Amino acid sequence: MSNGNTFKQQIFTQFARVGKALSNSNRLELLEFLAQGERCVESLARVACLPVANVSQHLQQLRQAGLVVSRKEGLKVYYQLSGDDVACLFKTLCQVAEQHLADVNQLVSNHLFTKDRLEPVPREELFNRVRDGQVVAIDVRPTLEYAAGHVLGAVNIPLDELEQHLEGFDPKQEIIAYCRGPYCVLAFDAVVKLRQKGLKARRLEDGYPEWKLAALPVEES
Amino acid sequence: MSNGNTFKQQIFTQFARVGKALSNSNRLELLEFLAQGERCVESLARVACLPVANVSQHLQQLRQAGLVVSRKEGLKVYYQLSGDDVACLFKTLCQVAEQHLADVNQLVSNHLFTKDRLEPVPREELFNRVRDGQVVAIDVRPTLEYAAGHVLGAVNIPLDELEQHLEGFDPKQEIIAYCRGPYCVLAFDAVVKLRQKGLKARRLEDGYPEWKLAALPVEES
DNA sequence: CTATTATTCAATTAATCACTTGATTAGCAG
DNA sequence: CTGCTAATCAAGTGATTAATTGAATAATAG
Secondary structure, eight states: OOSOSSHHHHHHHHHHHHHHHTSOHHHHHHHHHHHHOOEEHHHHHHHHTOOHHHHHHHHHHHHHTTSEEEEEETTEEEEEESOHHHHHHHHHHHHHHHHHOHHHHHHHIIIIITTOOSOOBOHHHHHHHHHTTSEEEEEOSOHHHHHHOEETTOEEOOGGGHHHHGGGSOTTSEEEEEOSOTTOSHHHHHHHHHHHTTOOEEEBSSOHHHHHHTTOOEEOO | OOSOSSHHHHHHHHHHHHHHHTSOHHHHHHHHHHHHOOEEHHHHHHHHTOOHHHHHHHHHHHHHTTSEEEEEETTEEEEEESOHHHHHHHHHHHHHHHHHOHHHHHHHIIIIITTOOSOOBOHHHHHHHHHTTSEEEEEOSOHHHHHHOEETTOEEOOGGGHHHHGGGSOTTSEEEEEOSOTTOSHHHHHHHHHHHTTOOEEEBSSOHHHHHHTTOOEEOO
């Protein structure tokens, strides 16, 4: 029957279902996208550069593990995380990996810290300074993700469109960029571009999912 | 070379290493034992009812995922969690599973809540009332685990030895039992036995690992 | 109705994983 | 040295998994 005969075996087999869902790199990437907000299968497949059928299968595995839920609207099926606790689990997993795996540190050092070795802005600081109009917060994620939910007061300038907006910034005002999370390159690339133009730019610590998890004010559609 | 060519693929492949470590029920059980404190391979194999070679392999996988560290002392190799964040990750995983998997709820209902449907005692309450001498806290885990670390002020009465101590309790004083965690049967079985003897007994919420994680006072060897 | 789009299903392949078994290594005692 | 114990290693198995492919289904538009 269901794996194992003792209660203990059975319950750990259940816990392992969640672990299994977290054991594939493509599924973890899908989870990060879903942490930004609800998305349909085809949209996820496009942004993750994976075949639709493959994404569909991964999403079903995530659903069977209880990590995502779906709803159908017309032709499309929209998936989202089944709760904040799932975003928290994902975050904790990444933190443990960064803490204890040398390879993660090396990757982060080589690919991210080479772009920006400045301390990121704490969430509370951004919250206070945006409220007081001292800084401008920019959300450099794609418009779809911004639309699904973003930091209250942030303006959306997807990284690909940043070039066109460079002239519009006041050189005296500090710009704080954020994206999908601490391992997303978008905000790193954004501050590099902004600084090349002589603008004052820093990154927010982490990204939108962590902001939302911290119960800071957001705008959702 | 190392899985994938883009930074994103590489970093998620690293995160998946941690997920993979959490994807096997026997490894999760080993993690729960290790959350009680340091243990050697043979001792883990005995308590988990698994072949030593199998346990050794699982522990090496956990180590490669950064979740445990080991030290050698004489003939024995002692393993322990590599940090509190690992215990936190394990706890979060179990909570997500309980929150979103119906099978977990059913297992808990059938095997645990049938023994004790009373609300468990919050940690802070136990802390205050033990300090004031209003209750007696008993640790019903095996002596080995108690020795590795326990709630400050708790006395060790392994479940198998509880029978012999039943006469020693003051019927007026409430007894609060704890064990390895919220999915461990030991404390449930203990309160059942105590109540059958007419004693006032309740469970602590969760177990020793969560107490320690909450930075409440512990005694360690 | 037919065509189109989004998603899922089903079958296949290659790769990985879990567990068992027996051999091997490392440390220690006599 | 020999014998003993704890742990690891190495090989082999059967099972599970990931990704690909092409077909099937469902909802909608014309």
